[in-house]
Amino acid sequence: MRGAGLHRWAVARTALVFGPGTDLRRRNLALWLCSALEAGETVRVVTALIRTPTYADDLADGLLRIEWRGKSGSYHLAGRETMTVFEFARRLAKHFGFDPDLVQPITAAELHPTHPRPASTPLLILRAETELGYKPRPLSAAFDHLGKKLGLPVPSR
Numbered sequence: 231m232r233g234a235g236l237h238r239w240a241v242a243r244t245a246l247v248f249g250p251g252t253d254l255r256r257r258n259l260a261l262w263l264c265s266a267l268e269a270g271e272t273v274r275v276v277t278a279l280i281r282t283p284t285y286a287d288d289l290a291d292g293l294l295r296i297e298w299r300g301k302s303g304s305y306h307l308a309g310r311e312t313m314t315v316f317e318f319a320r321r322l323a324k325h326f327g328f329d330p331d332l333v334q335p336i337t338a339a340e341l342h343p344t345h346p347r348p349a350s351t352p353l354l355i356l357r358a359e360t361e362l363g364y365k366p367r368p369l370s371a372a373f374d375h376l377g378k379k380l381g382l383p384v385p386s387r
Contacts, residue, residue: 249286285372
């Protein structure tokens, strides 16, 4: 960026973004899981890919904070919790009262034999937290928010 003569630039890195949406070209993992699990379908989810799930509303908030504060540089905008994609799917199923046994394990090599994925890509968000005041909600709160927007039953605690 600097070599291109740009003096004010920002890069936001994120991972496993999920949330409600309309007119999406492709459903995100959470929307696909909710649809399939609600229909009672078995889903196969990768077991060994470690990610930091990011709720779309939190990502949008982080992007706005970069702009509002006039920041430049690279920021990781993700959730705080690190887990496998399989664990994410099981937690979502349990959260909404779907049968977690419908979430079945598959290896990355089985799912993407010709397109290997990096096994572990957690993002550390300390810079975004300290410089931007970025505060992503806990995964259970993100699921609650998602459920309200999708009209899914939100569990009482």
